[in-house]
Amino acid sequence: MTPLLSVQGITKRYGAHIGCADVSFDLYPGEVMGIVGESGSGKSTLLNCMAGHLTPDAGQVVFDTRTDGPRDTITMSEPERRMLGRTDWAFVHQHARDGLRMGVSAGGNVGERLMAVGERHYGDIRAKATDWLGRVEIDASRVDDRPTTFSGGMQQRLQIARNLVTGPRLVFMDEPTGGLDVSVQARLLDLLRGLVRDMGLSAIIVTHDLAVVRLLADRLMVMKSGRVVEAGLTDQVLDDPQHAYSQLLVSSVLQV
Amino acid sequence: MIELKDVSKTFTLHNQGSAVIEVISNVSFAVAPGECVALTGASGAGKSTLMRMIYGNYLTQAGEIRIGGLDIVRSEPRDIIKLRRDVLGYVSQFLRVVPRVPTLDVVAEPLRALGVPAGDAQDRASALLTQLNIPERLWPLSPTTFSGGEQQRVNIARGFAHTYPAMLLDEPTASLDAANREVVLSLIEDAKARGAAIIGIFHDAAARARVCDREIDVSRFTPGMAA
Numbered sequence: 001m002t003p004l005l006s007v008q009g010i011t012k013r014y015g016a017h018i019g020c021a022d023v024s025f026d027l028y029p030g031e032v033m034g035i036v037g038e039s040g041s042g043k044s045t046l047l048n049c050m051a052g053h054l055t056p057d058a059g060q061v062v063f064d065t066r067t068d069g070p071r072d073t074i075t076m077s078e079p080e081r082r083m084l085g086r087t088d089w090a091f092v093h094q095h096a097r098d099g100l101r102m103g104v105s106a107g108g109n110v111g112e113r114l115m116a117v118g119e120r121h122y123g124d125i126r127a128k129a130t131d132w133l134g135r136v137e138i139d140a141s142r143v144d145d146r147p148t149t150f151s152g153g154m155q156q157r158l159q160i161a162r163n164l165v166t167g168p169r170l171v172f173m174d175e176p177t178g179g180l181d182v183s184v185q186a187r188l189l190d191l192l193r194g195l196v197r198d199m200g201l202s203a204i205i206v207t208h209d210l211a212v213v214r215l216l217a218d219r220l221m222v223m224k225s226g227r228v229v230e231a232g233l234t235d236q237v238l239d240d241p242q243h244a245y246s247q248l249l250v251s252s253v254l255q256v
Numbered sequence: 257m258i259e260l261k262d263v264s265k266t267f268t269l270h271n272q273g274s275a276v277i278e279v280i281s282n283v284s285f286a287v288a289p290g291e292c293v294a295l296t297g298a299s300g301a302g303k304s305t306l307m308r309m310i311y312g313n314y315l316t317q318a319g320e321i322r323i324g325g326l327d328i329v330r331s332e333p334r335d336i337i338k339l340r341r342d343v344l345g346y347v348s349q350f351l352r353v354v355p356r357v358p359t360l361d362v363v364a365e366p367l368r369a370l371g372v373p374a375g376d377a378q379d380r381a382s383a384l385l386t387q388l389n390i391p392e393r394l395w396p397l398s399p400t401t402f403s404g405g406e407q408q409r410v411n412i413a414r415g416f417a418h419t420y421p422a423m424l425l426d427e428p429t430a431s432l433d434a435a436n437r438e439v440v441l442s443l444i445e446d447a448k449a450r451g452a453a454i455i456g457i458f459h460d461a462a463a464r465a466r467v468c469d470r471e472i473d474v475s476r477f478t479p480g481m482a483a
Contacts (some may be wrong), residue, residue, distance in 0.1 A: 028334055251271065
C-alpha cells in the first residue's frame with residue numbers, strides 16, 4: 001500500500017532557532033496521527049510546513065495525489081498546491097475565526113469551498129451546505145446567520161463542515177478542541193471520530209491534550225525542542241512511554 | 257495462535273533516578289485455537305503487564321510475541337492496529353469511551369470499524385446487551401454514568417461484539433453478580449467452541465477452573481519474586 005503522505009527530513013529554522021528538525025514519517029489512508037509536546041516544541045511549525053503554509057528549509061512532503069500518484073508538494077507549483085488545499089486537503093485552525101469568513105453567512109462559508117471546486121448551481125450548493133450543517137449539529141435555521149452570531153463551539157463545528165464538504169482525504173488539525181468547554185469538546189470528538197470512520201479520512205492532529213489523542217489518534221509522535229523524541233501506537237506511548245520527556249509529559253496530567 | 261518466545265520486559269523510570277525495574281523475564285508459552293489459558297500469580301506478579309505486552313500496549317524489550325503469524329514486538333503501528341481490529345480482542349478492567357456516545361454505539365463500534373453496516377452492528381450489540389442484562393432504557397445513554405458492574409458488562413459486550421480468533425480477558429467476571437457471571441462464562445465457552453485462543457486473568461477460582469484448560473504461574477518469570 002502506498003502511504004497517503006510521506007514526510008521526509010522536514011526541517012524549518014527561524015534564524016538560529018530551530019522550529020522543527022529532521023522529522024520523517026509515513027501516514028497511510030484511514031490513519032489518524034497525533035502530535036503532542038509542550039508549547040514551543042515545533043508541533044505547529046511542522047503542521048504548517050506539511051500543509052504548505054510555511055516553506056521548510058529542507059525535506060519532502062510527498063502526497064499521493066488522485067491523478068498523478070505520489071508528488072512532492074513542496075516543489076509543486078503554487079496553483080497546484082492551492083488546488084490540493086481546496087480539494088484533497090483540509091486545515092482546521094485552532095481559532096475558528098482564522099478558518100472562517102466572519103462576514104459571510106454560515107451557508108456561504110460552506111458553499112464557498114464548493115464553488116472553489118467548480119460547483120455553480122445555487123440550489124445544489126445550498127442543499128449541500130444545509131446537509132453539512134446538520135452533520136455537524138448546527139440547526140438548519142441558522143444557515144443564513146453569520147458566524148459572528150455563533151458560539152465558539154458552533155464556529156468550530158462550522159469550520160469543520162466548511163473543510164469537509166469537498167470530501168478531502170487528509171485533514172490537518174491544529175488544536176481542534178482547544179479553548180472549548182469540555183462538554184462541547186466531547187461532542188466534537190464524537191463527531192470527528194464518526195467522520196474519520198465513515199469517510200475514511202486520514203488526519204494529523206496537533207494538540208497538547210493527551211486525552212484527545214487517546215480517543216482520536218491511532219498513532220502518536222512526541223516532540224520536544226523541534227525534534228521527535230518518541231513515536232508509536234497511541235496507547236503504547238501513553239501507557240508505556242520510553243523517553244524521559246514522554247514519561248514526564250504523561251505523568252504530569254492531572255487526574256480528574 | 258498466540259506464541260511467546262523468551263519474552264522479557266523492563267521499565268526504565270527516567271524521572272525517578274533512572275531506576276530500571278525488571279518485571280518479566282524469559283516467558284515462553286503458546287495458546288492453541290480453542291484453548292483458554294489462565295495467568296495466575298500474586299498481585300504485582302506481572303499478569304496484567306504480560307497481557308498488555310501481548311496486546312502491544314506495553315513495549316517488549318526482548319523476545320517474540322506472535323499472534324496469527326505477526327510478531328507484534330517488531331511490527332509497525334498500522335499492522336498492530338489492523339491486528340487489533342480483525343484478530344486480537346481485549347477486554348480490559350476499565351471502560352474507556354468518548355463521553356456522550358450511546359451505549360448501543362459503544363458496543364457496535366468494533367463491528368463498525370470492520371465495515372459491518374450500522375443496522376447489523378446494532379442488532380448484534382442489542383443481542384449482547386440483552387444477554388448481559390443491560391436494560392433497554394439504558395442503551396441510548398452514555399455508559400460513563402453507569403454503575404461499576406454495568407460498565408463492566410458494557411465493556412464485555414463490546415469485547416465480544418466481533419468474533420475475534422484471539423482474545424485477552426483481564427478479570428472479566430470481577431464485580432459481577434452470579435447471573436451475569438454465568439452469562440460471561442458462557443460467552444467465553446462459546447468463543448472457545450468456535451476456536452478462539454484465549455488468555456485470561458481470573459481471581460475467581462471457580463470460574464478459572466470451569467473455562468481454563470491450563471494455568472501459567474507468572475511469578476515464575478518475575479525476577480525477585482520467584483521463591
